Amino acid sequence: MLGAHVEVHPKKTHYKMKRARSGGDEDAPRQNGSAGRRTEDQHPGDAEGEGSDFGPADLQNNENDPSLRREIRSKYRELISSVQQNREDMLSPSNNKLTEVLEEANQLFKDVRQAREAALDAQLLVMATDLGKEKAGQLFSEGTAFDPAAFTEHLLSFMGINRLEEGDEEQQNGSTFGGYLPQDAWHRLSRRAECCFRTAPSFHYMMGSFHAEPPPPKQRIERQRKALTTEAKRTVPTQLKKMETSHQEATEKEVERILGCLKRYYEDDPASPISYFEFVIDPKSFARTVENIFHTSFLIRDDLARLYLNDEKLPCIAHVEEGEVEAEGSGRRKQCIMSLCEETWKEIIDAFDIQESMIPPPEVDDE
């Protein structure tokens, strides 16, 4: 603290009252330990009347030249903006820029006669005291002061900066730099800095996680759903119709096809009976067998074929010629239910030694 005052004060001793106020401002932290901005609260009562900022004396003063006032204001504004822009520079312990600004303001204040200019002066003063406080803060520790500029230089070296034009860089005041950082500069720093952190390692899903997106607005969902259902309503009936017809057609086609097979076998050799099992069974597919039985049953129902037991009590199938039905007489109708499971299917294949199905499997049509 003391160091700060030694640094800031000497040049102030010859200041006019206004600067004495500024000194008072910087004294405040030392007195009560709080670092407040007290400028506004302080009574300039102990000042000699000469320069009291807001005093009535100003208003009575005749010096009311607007152009002079404008000039003063613009100079103050210039000063304020230069302080704002060069803030970091002014804080550097190695120069006296802050004092220079204060002296400049002191010169300006000589001509200040009215509140408007004085307000600007006060604004500058607030900034200056603030800077003074911060500057003082740099000196408060008995140890080494921390210099952020040096810190960045060290960091850049650590991150492996590649300096191309060493000489120029020093001249630049911060907006443009020489040299460029390698790709992994920040990774390198992170890896080293990691040990300062006790960060809990966060777990991640091995296969990644889905990107949870906020649910789309409700209205859209509803509209989509509606559109979907109406479309479904439109397509389902047509699909069903098509399936039914095609199914029926398929069955009829199959029945016709099997009748064709039966006819062909019959015509090839009308004398020899056709074993029902050999006719119907497909040794390669149980499902085909069941289908064949199903379709053949239509032939029998429609009196296009007949089943009978031969001398060995084995079922045989025969084609029925047109007109034969009449002769036989339709009075004696018989029904029978046959069960077939995969076991018996296999047994029959063995017993009859069926190698190939008599009904060729239907060509796979592209339905």
Next chain:
Amino acid sequence: MTQRNRLSHTQSASQSRRQPSTSAAQEEDDDTIFTQPSSTQVQKGLEKLTAAEVERKVAEVVQYFLVKDQKKVPVRRAELVKNVVKEYRNVYPEIIKRTARTLDQVFGLKLVEIDSKNHMYILVNNLEPADGASPINSPTSPKMGLLFVILSVVFMKGGVVRENLIWNTLKKLRVDPGEKHEEFGDVKRLVTDEFVRQRYLEYARIPHTEPIEHEFRWGQRADAEVSKAKILEFLGQLFEQEPQSWSQQYKEAHSSQASSSSQR
């Protein structure tokens, strides 16, 4: 969180117990609904539940913490109760106690309530970090380097710094808050929003400044997670000087480290 919110926080924190926090007002309301049950209430509640039921709930809470920790945003008690604990809220203290135990014993993580007013929890690694770089070549986020720079400057500058100093420092490191950085994206957002939400940093308006200025402080997560002594050690290496030469900071680092390590 908006600055306005933060500001109102600092202004009204002293005058009311029910403090507006940095988070949305809606969450606040949730928080007021939930009142911490008394120990006898907890006892009664536990009697009605089987051990397996409690264990299952604890497991859910543990998982919630682990998943939430991926983003490093603190978990608020209100959201925890609302989303996971639910009808077990009457035995909340028991649940959180067992959760902390599981996290500690199984995962080596410490459950820390960083804000006992707003009831916010974070997870901190409870295991001693290995010396030097971690043996596993885990992909570290470059953001940690950036955070390290900011925290270091704040710490070395006595705990509070104006944002300008941070921005200038970063600019010298080729990170311009006004430009999109290839590694960090929107730097200003990352620093003043993401790091703040994660509670690594506090970013508060300085009163009575024209134009508006902000200052940075360490956030509660940084206090719990980051070792000032280790930072000094690293800085000592960078500056090629003894960490003790920054006597003020050294004192602080080693006094705060002592107190926080006694908690551990």
